Amino acid sequence: MLEEIGNNEDGDLVINVGPQHPATHGVLHLVITLNGETIKKVEPHLGYIHRSIEKMCESLTYRQFIYVTSRMDYLSSHINNHACALIIEKGMQIEVPPRAQVIRVLLDELTRIASHELWWGAMAMDLGAFTPFFHAFREREVINDIMEETCGARLTMNYMVPGGVLDDIHPNFIPSVKEFIKLYKRKIDEYAEMVTGNIIFQNRMKNVGILSAEDAISFGCSGPTLRACGVSCDVRKIYPYEIYNQLDFEEVLETSGDSFARYMVRIREMNQSVRIIEQLIDNIPEGEFQAKTKAVIKLPKSEFYQRVETARGEFGIYIVSEGGTTPYRIKFRSPGFSNLSALDHIARGGKIGDLVAMMGTLDLVIPDIDR
Amino acid sequence: MWSFNKIAIAIHEWLSHTFSAVWVTVIEMILAGIGVISLFAILGLVLVIMERKVSAWMQIRLGPNRVGPKGLLQSMADTLKLLVKESITPDGADKFLFNMAPILGIIVAMLLMAPIAFAKDFKMWDINIGVLYVSAISSLSVISILMAGWASNNKYSLLGAMRSGAQIVSYELSAGLAVLTIVVLTGTLNLNEIIASQANGWWIFKGHIPIFISFIIFIIAVTAETNRAPFDLAEAESELTAGFHTEYSGMKFALFFLAEYVNVFIVCAIGATIFLGGWMPFHIGHWEGFNHIMDFIPSSIWFFGKTFFLIFLIMWFRWTFPRLRIDQLLNLEWKYLLPISMVNLLVVTAMAILGWHF
Numbered sequence: 001m002l003e004e005i006g007n008n009e010d011g012d013l014v015i016n017v018g019p020q021h022p023a024t025h026g027v028l029h030l031v032i033t034l035n036g037e038t039i040k041k042v043e044p045h046l047g048y049i050h051r052s053i054e055k056m057c058e059s060l061t062y063r064q065f066i067y068v069t070s071r072m073d074y075l076s077s078h079i080n081n082h083a084c085a086l087i088i089e090k091g092m093q094i095e096v097p098p099r100a101q102v103i104r105v106l107l108d109e110l111t112r113i114a115s116h117e118l119w120w121g122a123m124a125m126d127l128g129a130f131t132p133f134f135h136a137f138r139e140r141e142v143i144n145d146i147m148e149e150t151c152g153a154r155l156t157m158n159y160m161v162p163g164g165v166l167d168d169i170h171p172n173f174i175p176s177v178k179e180f181i182k183l184y185k186r187k188i189d190e191y192a193e194m195v196t197g198n199i200i201f202q203n204r205m206k207n208v209g210i211l212s213a214e215d216a217i218s219f220g221c222s223g224p225t226l227r228a229c230g231v232s233c234d235v236r237k238i239y240p241y242e243i244y245n246q247l248d249f250e251e252v253l254e255t256s257g258d259s260f261a262r263y264m265v266r267i268r269e270m271n272q273s274v275r276i277i278e279q280l281i282d283n284i285p286e287g288e289f290q291a292k293t294k295a296v297i298k299l300p301k302s303e304f305y306q307r308v309e310t311a312r313g314e315f316g317i318y319i320v321s322e323g324g325t326t327p328y329r330i331k332f333r334s335p336g337f338s339n340l341s342a343l344d345h346i347a348r349g350g351k352i353g354d355l356v357a358m359m360g361t362l363d364l365v366i367p368d369i370d371r
Numbered sequence: 372m373w374s375f376n377k378i379a380i381a382i383h384e385w386l387s388h389t390f391s392a393v394w395v396t397v398i399e400m401i402l403a404g405i406g407v408i409s410l411f412a413i414l415g416l417v418l419v420i421m422e423r424k425v426s427a428w429m430q431i432r433l434g435p436n437r438v439g440p441k442g443l444l445q446s447m448a449d450t451l452k453l454l455v456k457e458s459i460t461p462d463g464a465d466k467f468l469f470n471m472a473p474i475l476g477i478i479v480a481m482l483l484m485a486p487i488a489f490a491k492d493f494k495m496w497d498i499n500i501g502v503l504y505v506s507a508i509s510s511l512s513v514i515s516i517l518m519a520g521w522a523s524n525n526k527y528s529l530l531g532a533m534r535s536g537a538q539i540v541s542y543e544l545s546a547g548l549a550v551l552t553i554v555v556l557t558g559t560l561n562l563n564e565i566i567a568s569q570a571n572g573w574w575i576f577k578g579h580i581p582i583f584i585s586f587i588i589f590i591i592a593v594t595a596e597t598n599r600a601p602f603d604l605a606e607a608e609s610e611l612t613a614g615f616h617t618e619y620s621g622m623k624f625a626l627f628f629l630a631e632y633v634n635v636f637i638v639c640a641i642g643a644t645i646f647l648g649g650w651m652p653f654h655i656g657h658w659e660g661f662n663h664i665m666d667f668i669p670s671s672i673w674f675f676g677k678t679f680f681l682i683f684l685i686m687w688f689r690w691t692f693p694r695l696r697i698d699q700l701l702n703l704e705w706k707y708l709l710p711i712s713m714v715n716l717l718v719v720t721a722m723a724i725l726g727w728h729f
Binding site: 013022037124125126127129130131134194195201203204351352353355356 | 426429430431432526527530534600601603604607608609610611612690691692693694695696697698699
């Protein structure tokens with residue numbers, strides 16, 4: 001019967017993981033070749049949620065295309081929007097008021113925490129522990145409520161506009177962020193107790209899915225995936241935008257490059273985000289929240305590139321402008337796509353259970369990969 | 372004092388007055404059968420709702436709270452839904468084995484019920500090799516899983532079944548050796564006599580550290596044997612969608628589900644019988660007053676209390692730990708649990724010979 005149920009020429013078992021599978025967190029399709037439980041090859045098939053966002057953006061004006069980018073990496077939509085706003089401000093040479101800059105950074109870091117919270121819960125669930133998922137969502141819910149108050153939305157915020165932010169922060173914003181920070185500091189120890197320190201968890205993560213620094217760079221990995229290999233790549237440090245160069249925070253680096261290192265980078269990154277928020281939350285300058293901009297934005301005839309650090313890595317926008325109201329050509333460099341390309345390399349020789357754990361630590365968001 | 376035994380004797384006497392001896396036997400067999408099946412169904416319903424409530428409590432949720440008072444009838448509604456669902460047999464499946472597997476699973480679970488003493492003097496079958504019988508029958512459950520995985524003609528099912536085969540066969544050794552320590556101490560395979568030997572104290576208290584170790588090994592091994600998290604590799608939903616029962620639907624799925632929960636109940640009942648004194652009440656040395664109060668609690672409550680405590684423990688594991696990987700699972704058994712339980716068995720044997728227990 002084995003022959004009937006789909007072995008390949010070499011007699012290996014070929015299994016389709018996805019597009020509907022609990023571990024892929026979306027419509028990712030992996031064709032994995034197995035020898036018993038051991039993985040010989042992983043072949044990602046993309047395109048199930050391709051919406052041709054890049055092409056769509058060519059027919060949208062510079063004010064409109066920001067809103068489409070929220071639908072790519074929906075877990076860090078603020079940061080995507082931020083990149084769009086930055087590239088337009090760069091092209092138009094708009095000076096963003098300091099109040100708007102601080103609000104933007106605050107919201108970026110809140111988004112990063114929310115994204116990592118969700119990742120933490122989902123990854124624990126990939127490893128078979130259900131309970132952390134609910135605990136992570138409890139804290140993420142607080143951030144979502146803050147976002148809802150200030151931005152009016154919980155997932156696709158669309159709060160960043162060229163020249164600043166859409167509206168001033170809600171009066172409750174500062175107290176509720178402080179409340180959240182207090183809550184977070186209590187809960188992060190609980191996370192460590194529940195997952196990080198668990199012996200089964202550590203055995204599942206350590207020395208699994210090792211990615212060397214050279215390979216990571218050649219695959220174009222970025223963000224926590226690359227920083228776990230010991231390569232400094234935080235856009236906030238290397239190409240600082242907004243007020244990141246005035247802030248006191250560390251770039252989190254681990255050296256082992258295994259699943260556990262990627263896990264620890266994200267956990268420690270949350271603490272750094274909290275540190276940034278603590279520095280800013282009492283020092284939001286008074287003033288305008290939005291610079292005066294022209295109603296119709298026309299970027300000069302040129303090429304522009306802007307990168308930001310999303311929760312998953314380096315997100316870049318490349319715009320070719322012909323001087324019109326819409327971009328001539330637009331290209332997004334999404335972190336998930338490059339990080340996914342390393343999956344085959346690190347999964348070979350591992351077990352099926354490891355593959356799921358590795359996919360968890362790469363923190364894939366499928367609409368970000370497919371666009 | 373209310374007890375099952377008195378009810379059973381009353382029924383037996385009434386039947387003997389009314390019918391001839393042959394008919395009494397036949398009717399009693401039918402009654403026992405109905406009793407097992409209804410106990411089975413009730414246990415399934417109770418354990419499912421218990422699991423959902425326990426998980427909800429651990430996961431800061433409310434759990435089912437719509438059907439019936441506090442959602443207690445939720446599993447009834449679920450059963451009804453599963454009963455009326457179409458049970459699909461996939462095209463490529465081996466039809467006979469595919470339909471046979473859940474039935475075999477449930478038969479094994481039912482057979483295991485026989486030698487368990489649910490209360491004082493209340494059991495279906497007083498067999499003198501109860502321990503041997505239980506370990507022999509429980510090893511059959513792997514056949515139904517292998518059958519289901521193979522016959523489904525699904526790669527996920529096959530992988531799940533193979534994992535489960537390796538897992539159950541290995542962990543049976545540790546479970547068996549852990550139970551053997553008590554057999555060595557009591558010198559009997561009869562579950563009733565094992566309970567009787569605990570009249571002056573449960574084995575977990577009077578067996579010193581070695582018995583406590585074997586209790587822990589027993590709990591780990593039976594968690595693995597019943598395919599419960601963190602050893603739920605056979606179904607590992609994040610890896611194999613649903614493992615060996617991926618292709619099952621409707622009542623056939625429900626039978627697997629029921630068999631899993633009843634198996635959990637049975638292994639916990641065996642654990643309670645062997646290590647925690649079965650229906651024996653909790654006694655402390657010469658505190659006559661205290662002991663008398665403990666005696667006043669019906670023996671069935673003692674038995675079910677201990678069993679459900681162990682079930683809660685196993686549920687607690689499930690909702691706390693991440694899943695092990697297949698090689699780590701086998702390492703744990705062959706490199707750690709098995710050597711430990713072998714040495715432990717030797718220590719207990721020495722203890723029994725030298726009379727170092729209470």
